[in-house]
Amino acid sequence: MLAVFLMRLIFMGMTRQSPHLYFVIGLIFSVGAASALAEGGPTTTAQAVAPKNTAAVQLDRLFAQLAQSRTPEDAQVVEGLIWNVWNRSGSISVDLLMDRGLEALAEGNYETALTFLDEVVDLAPGYSEGWNKRATIFFLQDDYASALNDLEATLALEPRHFGAIGGLALVLEDLGDKEGALEAYRRVLAVYPYLEGAGEAESRLTVEIEGRGI
Secondary structure: OHHHHHHHHHOEEOEOOEOOEEOOOOOOOOHHHHHHHHHOOOOOHHHHHOOOOHHHHHHHHHHHHHHOOOOHHHHHHHHHHHHHHHOOOOOHHHHHHHHHHHHHHHOOOHHHHHHHHHHHHHHOOOOHHHHHHHHHHHHHOOOHHHHHHHHHHHHHHOOOOHHHHHHHHHHHHHOOOHHHHHHHHHHHHHHOOOOOOHHHHHHHHHHHHHOOOO
């Protein structure tokens, strides 16, 4: 089941034309990432009083639907709609750079992909998927320090990012931090109750850490 969950997270929308195969993975747990995970990311006074844009309102509605989905199939439909919103940067040039970066990533050309994603982040620092995709590349290159920085940025911009939170759980467990992994699994299930493999992993770690109960 862990392998299934890993593949589910890694391949969720490699392109905008295929929203259910997108390359996402959360990376390494740290104080900064833990804070974003537990507290829902930093909120400045400006953010608190600024009116929400259309995408933010749409995401709020979709995440409410995702949490209340009655079947895995219903949840996957909502998931696809969320990816559709996340994939839109609001800039044609940024979208083009992202597409080219993802094409290079799909071909295993990490250096070329990183070049494109560096431009995405520079041009659109408020675009969470730019940080998330670049974090993925850093992770695949075993550059955990850089990956961690981008993961923190992703979660600060979008604390409900189920791909990043779920990937974070996988990495924590792989690093031997089962308590941290369990916390992350529970967090991702609160956002996306039907995320494939997450429920099984949460149950397994609960037994390992907390026992089977009476």
